[in-house]
Amino acid sequence: MLSSIQMHAPRVIYEYFRQLFAQVTNPPIDPLREELIMSLQCYVGPGGNLLELQPDLQCAKLSLPSPMLSSIQMHAVHNVHLYDPQWRSCSIDITFPREEGEEGYVKALDRICRESQNSVKEGYRIIVLSDRNTSFQRVPLSTLVACGAVHHHLVDLKQRLKVVLVVETAEAREVHHMCVLLGYGADAICPYLVHDLIGKLHRDNAVPALNMSAEQMIYNYSDACDHGILKVMSKMGISTLQSYKGAQIFEALGLDDTVVKRCFKGTATRIRGSTFYTLARDALAFHEYGYPTLEDQSIEPTNTPDKTAYNLREAGEYHYRIGGESHMNTPGGVVNLQDAVRTKNIESYRAYSREMQEQTNKCALRGMLDIAYEKRDPIPVEEVEDWTSIVKRFVTGAMSYGSISEEAHSALAIAMNRIGTKSNTGEGGEDSETSVRGGDSRRSSTKQVASGRFGVTGYYLTNAEELQIKLAQGAKPGEGGELPGHKVSESIAKTRKSTAGVGLISPPPHHDIYSIEDLKQLIYDLKCSNPRARISVKLVSEVGIGVISAGVAKAKAEHILISGHDGGTGAARWTGIKHAGLPWELGLAETHQTLVLNNLRNKVVLQTDGQIRTGLDVAVACLLGAEEWGFATTPLIALGCIMMRKCHLNTCPVGVATQDPELRKKFVGQPEHVINFFYYVAEELRDIMAKLGFRKITDMVGRSDLLKFRGDEKNPKMSNIDFTKMLHLTPFQFSAKIPQNFNLDLRIENQWMDEMMKAVDGDEHVRIEAKVSNTDRTLGATISSKIHAKFREEGMTKGSIHIKCNGSAGQSFGAFLAKGVTLELEGDANDYVGKGLSGGRVIIFPPKTSKFIAEENIIVGNVCFYGATSGRAYVRGIAAERFAVRNSGAEALVEGVGDHGCEYMTGGRVIILGKCGRNFGAGMSGGIAYVWDPEGTFPRQVNRDLVQLETMEDPEEIDYVKKFLEEHHQLTGSEVAGRLLAEWTKTLGQFVVVMPRDYKAVMEKQKKQKQVPQAGEIKELSNGHPKAHSNGHSNGNSNGIPPKNQIQKDTAEKIADLEDIVTDEEVAKKQLDKIRGFMKYKHKHDKYRRAKERSEDWKEISYRIDERELKTQTARCMDCGIPFCQSDYGCPIANIIPSWNELVFQNKWKEAYERLVLTNNFPEFTGRVCPAPCEGACVLGLIEKSVAIKSIECAIIDKAFDMGWVVPSIPKVRNGLRIAIIGSGPAGLAAADQLNRGGYRVTVFERSDRPGGLLTYGIPEMKLEKRVVDRRIDVMKGEGIEFRCNANVGHNVDALQLLSEYDSLLLATGATWPRDLDIPGRNSKGIHFAMDYLHQNTFSLLNSQLKDENFIDAKGKHVIVIGGGDTGNDCIGTAVRHGAASVINFDYHERLPEERGEDNAWPQWPRIFRVEYGHAEVVEKYSRDPREFCAKTKSFVVDESGHVTGINTVQVEWYRDENRKWRQREKAGTDRHWKADLVLLAMGYSGPETKILEDLAVKIDRPTGNAPTALARTPQTSYATNVPKVYAAGDCRRGQSLVVWGIREGREAAREMDENLTGSSLLPVTGGARATLYKKRAVAQ
């Protein structure tokens, strides 16, 4: 995301920095499994001359085990002189006076640099840059700016090594912040504000579950930072902090050169951007948040006397939140795209495309670019190449089967095969069985070769059109990945050649790529394994990618993919997702440019991917140099993905990213959906091409001269952006590709081919003898590819080929060797022997004539048998480092190994008859190793994170090892094997078995299942390993290895699925499962009291479900990645539902309340009367009944009132401005509440005798008791809001006078102009508007409990209510309570269906048949549903006294006209007469009453004649009317609506008024606070 520049909101400066990472030129490190080579320890302090021996100076340094300092350590730093007077520290204040404004920023920087320089001169050894002086008057500089500036200043003066630079900061809090500080010179960091906050959390007992001291929590935070720093360093392949510190391993994105030159000298900043001035503005805006000139309403919600840290606004940084951070994926985008592809609706696609463009403008670099159409002449679109040829350049992203479901994976493959392009297996391999369904191929043309080498067999390679080496993974370059054990099903295990239930690690580095030469070798290996396939290399955009790509092209890659930083994110850490890599726009432009300049561009195909979503994105990528484009997220969305971001939990509710069989059933995607999506994108692209006058894609590639910068005048940060470097590319002429020359015809194997083919084609046993040299690389791969092409994965079973070689073999000897082929080598071999071994046999021994002792000498190089999947190997002699890394099925014997043996192994067996290097078995999750360890030194070498050591006791196992030794002895003449066999009973006890714990647990489980057979559940181990060990007795091994039968119980327990433990709902409630709660617990919501009982009184009809049930409901909430409940389809005020659901789940009711009132002023109203669109849009509604959101909301606020948490909170500051609000309904009340919090003096004018609007006199008592309204009004009065009732503005109060007396005026007068029926008999007695009926009833009820009889009584009457909405239903309920003789309700519309109709898909409000409370009461009392559908009232029948006695109706039918608009026509012969002596007209309201509007000269919409619909809205997003100072909100503005909409409009209008009156506003609106730019404003009194 590029929000640092594209968003107006203030950002911390760290966000401008993108972490660089290793790719191709050097490898990343795995900081978990290879932790032993990493360190954060640093010696800091002045150093002497390296060439002079001055022990006092050279050795007098401070040793810091970590750069993270606790506050106590910081205290020690300040007082270091007490420990050693030679060491003195000084503190430099990095704040500046607020009144200096933006100018103060650079002035302060100058001062800080000056003071640092003086401090060094004065002999201080530690300089502390501190922002502790921050106060209302003093604004802090960014710590990073200060640190970078001082660091570079001292470097320039050659003084930097004389001091330790420590930062004491309230600003830095995230791992990325620490890394940037260290990268720009900080030696140590004390993030004291985080420590203070942790202390507060502890004091507040906010995380009781942790049950630990504050010190421990702070320690854990620092420890987490340490690990994070290690992770970031490791991505660059840097192992010590000493090397990372000051190394500036970042690129700046959006920072001006002036800033970079001063503070971050030497850092690449290609598009320039924010200056010191804009940074200063951000600093001042942040300061305003902390020390508001007015009370900051975004931080302190209303009515919460005890404000806590929970009330910070929801920034939506990590999850989509309305009003928060912008994300590419929005609810609207998801919904429109799915509608477009499912219903082939071009309008929906256009809406999707528009929305994507809007998001792109906010979050992506290309959002700042426009296409310069004016530079070209358009052509007719018909002349542009066809969509069918364009889509051949579209590919789907590498999404593994395993990370997504089989259904989703196959749908993508089928779609891409149908349109003749490529889907990508991802790194998870592919089922070797031909996958054809309904004539469709499920085979992916692009097969990926990643570091994990999952299922990368010789056959897999042969069966591809393109082989893609995944060097970096989307947004997680250098991160690696991990598939948790619970996602590794039998089928995935089979595909990945591993064990079901055992986790799989894909390591950060490819262990066969440590340099460009290694990459070249792998490219060659793959080409030999499949000469037909195009070899692709996937890189991630970063600075220098051009040079890397040129190297990759020279290494003979035929295809380069430049991924953007925002590509796949599944397994990445947040620091990687947010801060590593660069947008593809920059990487692509740089790569294209460098390749053109080096004459390499026409040798490679250039592809790009990363959030490409529309035809416009494709066009921009094409103009920047790409000729193919990858799409990942969007095809998944087309298939039903709703961006839940629960991929890692296996609980994707739509069956896309899950392996759960039940959830997979919910998958609704079809290949057609993907095809439709690509069709739309291609057509959109064709339109753009036509406008640009391009007939062919190839004419367009690299035409960056047709792109131009699109500024945003309102955003000062963008004023300085400069795209010159990115857009001024060297002109390029696209031509046919020049093939890379691999010289395959020169391979030695070709000389033997005819002979070898006799075995392949004729089942013969062929033996070949040859001399080889180290230029003979990848021996055996060519014949293996032919074997795999013919015999597929199985290899050759009848014929055989035995090649006896003499000499020194080149790299990759026996790579991907197929079953049926033996490579015997008398001599030695280079690196990568047996890479990806696929069933073949490799035998290596030293020349018989050699004199050296084989078992003491290295005979094969590094990384042998990396990614081997099956086959056998016998190596007489020692293997160098990283032996059998990621082996998943091969069996190998060797006589010693270097460091990192058997790393990440998931299967197979390895026997080692000699010494092993360090870190053995790191990340080894499967397979077994047997190590002969006569001296008992081996255990020290083992990384025991995942493995345990055992003795060898199982007879089967003993037999296996012995036989292997015998074969080895026989095939290689191994002396050590001979000796061991000679003394077998003695040496047996010297073997150590390295057993991965999870693997063992799974095998034990399988063994138990076999003993207790259960139908259909017994399965053989997927990789054909021997059975699990039987328990045995210790044989007296002296290595301190625990007895083998001591299976780690905890591991076994960990493996158990919660599903298996929780059996029924009762048990489940006690140990609620939030992760799978939506599958386990049923929907329950507030209940109505029994109809018979409730219709006898006026008390509220519903009662709350109990707290336990509420908690169960909150456990059902999935905390969705995109919470549709709070989207535009859901809650209109964007209540932060997932957050308060989570808090209730955690029993934190008070915090839940505080979070709720951030967005909703009156939850007690909405919780009772809102129709809850949130529930209609809840994601759970896709597969189940929604979460009972409304019930939870109501319970939270009721509890808050009960507990006394809701008390008046009088604003601390008044700004002296006065507001008049006309109307006291939800809109007026919400605006009053907000403005009062903003410091305004608010007076509410209400024409009725009581405030509340329709809350009081519309919605009847049984739905919303008036004590609930009064309770709220009392709180508001207590906060200083003045209510003037019986003030009918325009009648007894002069509107214009109000306008002159108040600073602003808000009209919130509702829409009370009722719709009427102009039919015969309308003027007769007994016919009333519903509002008159309801109003009078409530009035009398409140004043006299209906005793004054001053209301329209329905008692004993035949009541007919005309109109089927809420008002109609309230009339029904009221009439029932009056004791009507009968109640009938005419509804003009058709009866709604029981289920959602096709045109009413989720997440729209479900238009389904409902029985509302009034209907149920009529059923109870009169034994019939009162509703008559399609009933059109024709006339009223009137008696001679002028009183109504009945109604004549006719039935209508509804149909769609030729424009698909609904129309109705009368049905002949359906006339009917109904008896009625009370008729209530409840047909809605057309708009506001107009007197006051006319008085003020406010414009009114009157589209159909005289009746007003609403006030004029200009523009739609504004609440200002045409009259200065006059605003409007609620039903009077938008027409008849809902309480929740009234609240929303009131809040938004309040903010707009505040903004206009004071220049900026901190008042929150929907979804929490909207961030604000700094504006100087007076401190009000």
Ligand SMILES: Cc1cc2nc3c(=O)[nH]c(=O)nc-3n(C[C@H](O)[C@H](O)[C@H](O)COP(=O)(O)OP(=O)(O)OC[C@H]3O[C@@H](n4cnc5c(N)ncnc54)[C@H](O)[C@@H]3O)c2cc1C
């Ligand atoms: C019977 C009925 C039932 C409803 N049920 C529901 C429901 O269950 N759920 C739901 O969400 N919504 C419901 N609604 C809709 C909801 O009540 C309204 O959408 C909401 O109240 C509109 O709020 P408002 O502040 O814009 O206007 P109102 O609530 O109408 O308030 C406007 C106020 O302005 C006052 N006023 C008007 N002119 C003047 C003047 N010149 N001087 C002084 N005061 C003036 C009026 O007296 C009134 O008090 C219902 C509406 C009705 C009529």
Ligand code: SF4
């Ligand atoms: S206000 Fe309405 S839509 Fe919003 S959360 Fe509450 S019930 Fe749902």
Ligand code: SF4
């Ligand atoms: S309430 Fe529904 S939509 Fe909202 S976060 Fe929870 S599950 Fe998702």
